[in-house]
């Protein structure tokens with residue numbers, strides 16, 4: 001009997017005992033969608049990461065907190081112009097935009113040497129006279145916020161002591177992040193003032209600040225009920241993170257209510273990192289006659305990744321395999337993905353006991369705590385980052401050369417999640433350094449998931465015997 005079928009027969013036996021996680025996965029498959037939340041809990045009451053509420057606003061904030069530079073992209077920008085006959089300008093330098101000197105100084109002060117890919121095309125459109133409406137989509141970190149902040153700062157008349165630009169953000173925390181960019185970019189333009197339309201910010205009398213950033217509810221309140229802002233005097237209306245925004249109850253209607261009060265010639269700008277149909281429908285309702293700019297995400301590939309799998313019988317066995325791998329090769333930094341918080345916590349404890357410097361990224365931490373942990377890991381202060389999927393989604397830790405799938409990624413219906421697999425271990429062309437991915441297989445089901453992933457990408461995942469140090473050593477070369 002070869003070891004594959006041996007392990008499978010062990011698993012088949014285990015699958016019949018009530019306590020295994022495997023059983024739980026099987027149960028989930030037959031749960032009707034309506035009460036899945038109630039019944040899909042694993043026997044020990046642990047939450048799978050898929051069940052943790054996916055909070056896109058928190059993820060977006062996390063990304064902003066840990067990002068310290070532009071995400072480069074070598075794809076072509078796709079442009080759909082409202083008037084296809086008008087010439088399409090794109091700029092390679094900030095000078096070409098004829099910005100006010102104070103703003104150019106602000107841009108350079110932030111360390112920007114040249115416009116990012118999306119800024120090259122978006123900025124001339126946003127700064128054109130007469131103003132043009134724009135819907136722009138590109139992945140987070142490609143320079144959208146910096147672009148619309150520059151547009152707002154360019155369009156205000158500082159001598160006018162009333163609000164001229166409104167910027168809507170899905171949450172309080174995200175609004176503050178935009179405000180920081182306004183402050184940095186407007187550092188040499190102190191006449192322009194900024195206010196936040198966010199809950200708890202009580203203002204008496206008309207707003208004099210030229211730029212107001214806020215969440216849809218409070219913003220709508222200030223415009224309609226409290227009449228602190230005159231909507232007829234608004235020249236630029238920005239909607240940031242439309243994809244996050246529409247996921248929050250009531251936000252869409254509030255945005256539409258605000259937009260209807262604005263003058264016809266007010267410039268409307270909408271930004272999104274992704275573009276599902278729902279975002280598109282929302283964008284079309286809000287932005288009349290738009291120019292559209294899209295920058296496709298840079299594709300990740302598995303081409304430079306060596307992929308292995310390890311057969312184990314259970315969690316302890318997987319842990320031993322991991323120890324053997326650590327004992328045989330030097331791993332500078334690794335990310336380890338688990339399916340549940342509980343496994344992640346247990347693994348983290350076990351590895352710490354073995355003397356590893358471990359960081360645990362877990363769902364119950366605040367966004368700030370998570371950002372702090374990721375930052376420490378990026379700085380090399382910890383060598384192992386253990387996480388569940390929801391926590392790690394959207395995080396790029398480029399220097400990690402080893403990724404371990406302690407549990408293989410499953411979607412919410414417990415099917416193989418190819419996209420997440422690719423995102424965990426894949427590399428974009430630019431960071432095409434060689435990487436190593438090790439997948440832990442502990443059941444017939446997880447073997448089937450592995451095979452499905454292998455087939456999907458048409459890339460062989462090679463078996464690794466973790467009992468044999470010489471074999472492990474070979475994978476490092």
Ligand SMILES: Nc1ncnc2c1ncn2[C@@H]1O[C@H](COP(=O)(O)OP(=O)(O)OP(=O)(O)O)[C@@H](O)[C@H]1O
Pocket residue numbers: 060063064067068069070071110111112113114115116119138139140141142143144145146147
């Ligand atoms: N032209 C530029 N040159 C260098 N850095 C830039 C440039 N534009 C923006 N950045 C920096 O790149 C990072 C990402 O920019 P920005 O926040 O504007 O992107 P984004 O697309 O709005 O992403 P998100 O929506 O997640 O904030 C920031 O640290 C920002 O300061």
